[in-house]
Amino acid sequence: MNKKKLDFYIECEDFTVSGEKFKLYKDKDLDMLVTLPKPNGENLGKYYESDDYISHTDSKRSFFERLYHIVKKYSLNRKVKLISNLNEGFGNLLDIGGGTGDFLVQAKLKGWQVKGVEPNGQAREIAQKKNIILDRDTSNLPSHNYDVVTMWHVLEHVPDLEIQIKELKRLVKPGGYIVIAVPNFRSFDASYYRSFWAAYDVPRHLWHFSKTSIEMLFAKENINLSKIVPLFFDSFYVALLSEKYKNGTMNYFRAFWIGFLSNVKAKGSKQYSSHIYILKN
Template identity: 65%
Template sequence: MNTKQNLELFIECKDHSVSGEKFQLFHDKQYDMLITSPKPKNEEIGKYYESEDYISHTDAKRSLFEKIYHLVKTYSLSKKVRLVSRTNKSKSGILLDIGAGTGEFLLVAKNAGWHVFGTEPNQQAKNLAKQKGIDLDGTTLDYESQKFDVITMWHVLEHVSDLDDQILEIKRLLKPEGYLIVAVPNFKSYDADYYKKFWAAYDVPRHLWHFSKTSIKTLFSKENIMLQKTLPMRFDSFYVSLLSEKYKNGKMNFLKAFWVGIVSNIKAMRTKEFSSHIYVLKK
């Protein structure tokens, strides 16, 4: 991806979860997206995920925060599967989840009648998925001829090393008329503006790219994968605000985070800029 031109410094923030290192986010005007710099090398990125607190790689329910996270996650999983079924106009088909974590989404989809596949690079997460009866592959390169009715990426696209390669790979894997469902944070939301460098969804350097609605539409349309609809993820403003409070003030202020989350959602009803969005795209 040619991102050397039209870049200007947007904000500087640090890795609050693992390393404490500082990173800069540059605004790419062409795509209206932010790019994390310096970008860790592929052989180094793994160390930034080495934390017991990296919640998508664990089923732990040690704290109130983790218990609330998994409670909301359970509710959201069934909504996601219903969205997949409505989008595909079928309650069954061949589904691929890229970055499947510990496999909960694929388990719910499988129980709903979908023939499921998934990839996940983290071995700990793969082991937890296998205990649920979900076998995950390490990479989509394992699928030489398999095509999919629907591909999902739930808060995964922001992690991929090469956006152009990832989009081309999605295009290769989708059936004609197949659907892609992508969920990513939105750096133009109220909670992002409120917390600024402490906004938890920047999550540098694990998040290498930071998207707007314009960037998603533009990036995928280049490969004739066209945006069909954009949906809000209203719970994300509360989850992100809780973590942002911790990063900013050293503790999770539930009342303050709840208030910021509500304000963010109320403002987004007018601006259409929610904390995170789900994008439904079609090949």
């Protein structure tokens, strides 16, 4: 990213781990935000070292975590159905950022040949107990081997977008699909909570996307945006965390209302809290 194109947008705090402040800058050409300063590879790992980083555990300690896993189970079935409809059946599936392996468990049950990648060692160990073996990275995976490659809320974490998109191009078969889910900083809940919006999640989220940015970034590799699917539940989950960050407690009633309102407004604007982008190679 050319720093000359970046304008200051908002300052946010890392509410999960460090309490440090980070600034988001806007790339006007791509209509996306960039987190600065960006932690380097050696330092980035420490920002994931928290019991509250729920995607790396199967913890069900609180009502919020139990609710998260109930919604997660529903979402997993919906995601597997989505990719199965894309491919008109089953084939080779690669999930990058597989977490604790639950998506691949469900896809495997439905007939997919699954492969996964997850850099976090704790998450890989949990997945292994579910008979899902995850690689640490994609470097040794074969080229043009996968019918569908998925990244569920992962692209915003990668250090280098251009390298990652080129790698996706290498991995997917010609005519295959890349399925990306990311938060949308153009949503109503983002504008409502501003610096407290949980989906900014600095500095773990290095990039903050809009529809325009996803389409333009992948078009550079001749990967075409085919369809956009809203993630309705994300607005409620994000609003709950945002309430905690803003007011010190999860106000379930207000969070539900803001999540609901965000989805209602998105029916007109088409700007949901998060989107699934279906891209064809």
